[in-house]
Amino acid sequence: MAQETTPKKAKVRELVITCQVCRKPVTGTTGHLWMSDAAVSRVQQNRAEAPALMSFRDLEMIQPANWQAHHKACSPDPDADGYGIEAGRIETVAELLEWTAHMMEKRCTWLCATDWPQVLRGIDTPGSRLSRVQPAG
Ligand SMILES: [Zn+2]
Numbered sequence: 001m002a003q004e005t006t007p008k009k010a011k012v013r014e015l016v017i018t019c020q021v022c023r024k025p026v027t028g029t030t031g032h033l034w035m036s037d038a039a040v041s042r043v044q045q046n047r048a049e050a051p052a053l054m055s056f057r058d059l060e061m062i063q064p065a066n067w068q069a070h071h072k073a074c075s076p077d078p079d080a081d082g083y084g085i086e087a088g089r090i091e092t093v094a095e096l097l098e099w100t101a102h103m104m105e106k107r108c109t110w111l112c113a114t115d116w117p118q119v120l121r122g123i124d125t126p127g128s129r130l131s132r133v134q135p136a137g
Helices: 037-049 056-061 093-106 108-112 116-124
Strands: 015-018 031-036 068-071 082-086 130-132
Touching (some): 015 031, 037 108, 093 108
């Protein structure tokens, strides 16, 4: 029986990262969505030190650490320690879901100190850190 060879389907880019400095798309290995370790530590420390009687609502008021979107060349803090997702590895909705699941499994407490929910909610806002590729025309 003849072996069928299915050519590997090329990935169609569905999502685009927009650099927060130059406002241009970040693609492939030119940059990433990233989170500063120091920013997450600050949020976690503020939450840990919050008065015991602080309500859950007040605790929520401690702003989460913001994910940043930058070309490597544009990054305002290129030497910062942190966690990054290279642009070429988060180009489809399936990849976005996989990254979300991965971070929930591996670094759940850490993820909850970040504004990842806002990153997710922004995908239908063109020009946000991570958004759907807009149809041409
Ligand atoms: Zn840039």
